[in-house]
Amino acid sequence: MGSGSSSPVKSDYSPPISFHSQGPTEYIGGVPGYTVLDNVWYNNKKFYFIGDDHGHIPNNERLFTASTGWGDGTKDVVTFESKKDGPDVEGGGGITEINGTTIFLNDGWPGSWSGYFMYYHFASEIILGSYSVLSSIHKPLPSDLKKPWNIYKGLGRRLALQESNQLPLVSSANKVDVGLANRILFAWEWNWDGKDGLSRAVSEGLVGKDGIIDPAGWREMTNTNRWIYFERLLLTDRETAHRNNPLSQVWYKMALDAYKLAPSPNSLASVREKFLNYYDIPIQTRHRAGKSIGNKVKVVYADRQGSDRKFPDKTHQELLKHLKRIEEQGKAVIIDAKLENIDLRGQFELFSDADIMFGVHGNGLTHEMWMPTGGIVIECFPKTTFAYDYAPISAVLGHQHLIWREDGEFPPEDWKPQNGGNGNALHDGTRFPLNVEVFSEWLESKIDGML
Numbered sequence: 001m002g003s004g005s006s007s008p009v010k011s012d013y014s015p016p017i018s019f020h021s022q023g024p025t026e027y028i029g030g031v032p033g034y035t036v037l038d039n040v041w042y043n044n045k046k047f048y049f050i051g052d053d054h055g056h057i058p059n060n061e062r063l064f065t066a067s068t069g070w071g072d073g074t075k076d077v078v079t080f081e082s083k084k085d086g087p088d089v090e091g092g093g094g095i096t097e098i099n100g101t102t103i104f105l106n107d108g109w110p111g112s113w114s115g116y117f118m119y120y121h122f123a124s125e126i127i128l129g130s131y132s133v134l135s136s137i138h139k140p141l142p143s144d145l146k147k148p149w150n151i152y153k154g155l156g157r158r159l160a161l162q163e164s165n166q167l168p169l170v171s172s173a174n175k176v177d178v179g180l181a182n183r184i185l186f187a188w189e190w191n192w193d194g195k196d197g198l199s200r201a202v203s204e205g206l207v208g209k210d211g212i213i214d215p216a217g218w219r220e221m222t223n224t225n226r227w228i229y230f231e232r233l234l235l236t237d238r239e240t241a242h243r244n245n246p247l248s249q250v251w252y253k254m255a256l257d258a259y260k261l262a263p264s265p266n267s268l269a270s271v272r273e274k275f276l277n278y279y280d281i282p283i284q285t286r287h288r289a290g291k292s293i294g295n296k297v298k299v300v301y302a303d304r305q306g307s308d309r310k311f312p313d314k315t316h317q318e319l320l321k322h323l324k325r326i327e328e329q330g331k332a333v334i335i336d337a338k339l340e341n342i343d344l345r346g347q348f349e350l351f352s353d354a355d356i357m358f359g360v361h362g363n364g365l366t367h368e369m370w371m372p373t374g375g376i377v378i379e380c381f382p383k384t385t386f387a388y389d390y391a392p393i394s395a396v397l398g399h400q401h402l403i404w405r406e407d408g409e410f411p412p413e414d415w416k417p418q419n420g421g422n423g424n425a426l427h428d429g430t431r432f433p434l435n436v437e438v439f440s441e442w443l444e445s446k447i448d449g450m451l
Contacts, residue, residue, distance in 0.1 A: 023142060024051025032062040033241025033248070034133045034234065034258045038142050042228040047080045054082050064106060065239040094226050099143060100182030101232040103130050108189025108215075112239065116186070117194035119363040123202050124393050128369060129255030130234055131271045132262040132396055135179045142231055177270060181234070183211040190215050201344045205275040251388045251419060265373045265398030272370060276352055279345050284353040289374030289398060292355045292450040297332040299323075299447065300350060302359030302367070306340055308429045309362055311380075315434050322440035332447045339364050355450055358404075358443070360432050365390045373398040376446055380404045382432050384422040386415060402446075407435035409442070 025048075028036040035058065041048040047064075049057060057063075060080050105126065107114035115121030184203050186192045192214070193200045203212050213221070221228065242248050247256035262268055276283050286293050301323065304310045311319065320336060327334045339347055351357060351367040358378035359365060368377050368390065377394045381387075383405045391412075394401035403410035424430075 025049040025054065025057065027057040028139055028232070029137050029261075030133045030234070031241070031257045031261065032058065032244035033237050033239075033254055034129055035063055036133060036137055037233050037235070038139075038231065040230045040233045042222070042230065044222075044225065049080060049082045062240065062244050063237075064235060065112070065237050065243075095229060096221060096226055097229045097231075098183070099231045100141065101134065101178070101180070101234065102230055103181045103184045103234045103236060104230075105184065105186050105189065105192075106235060106237045107239075108186070108192065114189045114192065114238065116189050116192040116199050119196070119198040119202075120366045120389060122192075122199045123366050123369060124389075125238075125253070125255045126236055127202060127206065128268075128393060128396065129258035130181070130236055131179070131268060132255070132259045133234065134181065135267040135271075136261040136263060137178055139178070141178060178232075179267070179270060180274060181207055181211075183207050183213060185213040185218060186215055187218050188215055197344060201348075202275075205278045205348075206271065208278070250416075251392075253388060253392065256392055259392055259396040262396050265396065268397065269373070276348070276370065279348055281345070281349045281352050284372050286355075286372050286374045290376070290400065290450060291374070293353055293372060296330070297355045297447045297450045298353060299332050299334040299356045299358070299443075300354045301334065301336050302357060302362070302364035303336050303338045304360050304362050304364065306338060307362070309360055309426060310431065311360065311434050312431045315431075315436060318436045319434065319440070322436055326440065326444050326447065331451060337364075356443075356446060361385075361387060361389070361426060366393070368393060368397065368399060371397075371399065376400045376402065376450070378402045378404055378443070378446075380432055380434065381410070382406065382422075382425050382430065385425045386410065386418045386421060387423065387426065388415060388419050391415070404434075404439060404442075406433045407438050 023039055025040055026038045028038055030036045037057070039050060041050060060066075063080065103126075105114070105116070108116065116126065184207050200212070238254050241254035241257070242252070245254075245257035247260070248254050273283055284293050292298070303316075305313070305316050310316070323334045323336070326332055335350065337347075337350055342350065347367060348370050351370045352372075354371045354375060356376045356378065357365065357368060357371060358380065360380045365377065365379060368375070371377075377390060377399050379390055379401065381403060386403065386405075391401040391403070393399075403415070
């Protein structure tokens with residue numbers, strides 16, 4: 001069973017029912033692929049909008065991508081239907097109430113690609129995109145509004161007769177932060193945690209172990225005729241994002257339009273703080289963007305020499321010698337971080353107080369999510385390639401993102417024309433050339449600027 005669905009707490013409801021569903025289904029905000037809805041019901045592979053007027057809710061094309069088949073042999077289609085008078089639970093399997101905010105991941109059904117098993121695609125596209133949207137939502141949860149239950153004729157009395165299970169909030173605080181999620185629900189993707197355990201580690205850091213509902217847990221919750229009630233639902237859907245969002249279409253990155261909704265990098269500070277608190281990592285902040293946290297600049301080199309995407313070995317050794325010389329001057333601490341040799345908590349802690357991080361294009365740069373706002377991220381490419389993956393993460397988090405290609409800085413005005421050029425060089429084992437002397441001198445100037 002999925003951990004988030006184990007041992008649900010039985011709710012003690014008595015007439016008149018004190019149920020968290022406080023009204024009709026409402027569209028709260030977001031963009032296609034990251035849509036926030038309140039008071040949504042689910043039953044037998046269908047979502048239901050409850051109430052009289054759903055004209056303000058985006059149409060299905062902008063909400064969801066439906067599957068036409070399932071691995072268990074059924075041909076049900078997950079879709080949305082309107083239902084004026086609420087769920088008919090009489091004689092059914094009862095109700096499970098999922099309160100707080102749930103991030104519902106719709107990718108991973110047969111025929112779709114999720115990328116959840118890869119750190120970059122999960123952490124930055126799914127998680128950072130979702131939290132960027134949530135940071136723009138200021139409307140209280142329905143249960144916080146404390147409205148009387150009076151919208152459906154007789155529904156409260158009918159619900160009171162049913163067994164109702166409630167998944168508790170996963171929160172140590174009395175006041176729920178509407179910008180944070182209470183759980184992450186992996187509905188269909190059975191291989192979501194298939195690479196290094198990073199997707200699970202990120203999920204646990206943000207919602208706790210009990211806040212994860214995996215596909216086994218979701219199947220167990222929904223294999224009867226029970227109705228599932230979501231107080232607040234954030235629907236993430238890769239295909240929907242790519243179909244509808246202008247920036248996603250230009251750059252082929254699903255989260256770019258979602259990032260734009262974050263009011264400022266500071267609006268995402270609570271996400272980083274909650275994550276680091278979970279792993280008992282001290283929270284460091286910088287007093288001023290572009291300046292070091294301490295008396296020395298902490299530089300982390302994300303070393304990929306154990307992979308196929310790397311500098312030539314001779315170039316790498318020369319780079320290490322230059323980095324040591326810079327460090328010996330006493331103005332920087334430079335760490336050669338072979339991440340495959342560091343446990344996950346150690347990786348998160350390593351970047352939690354970094355001022356500058358650099359390395360060749362790759363998953364390790366996703367760790368900029370845990371670096372204090374206002375740092376510098378340096379991404380290295382061969383001259384013939386560029387991919388707009390980590391630069392937008394830096395933008396939403398308030399870091400300066402710099403691209404270095406062999407012997408010079410690659411200016412932002414050239415990013416769009418060359419995006420995706422010769423992409424094979426990122427995957428075919430091509431070594432990344434680097435003019436070590438020129439790069440080291442340039443890196444030293446960036447260090448000096450942070451002091």
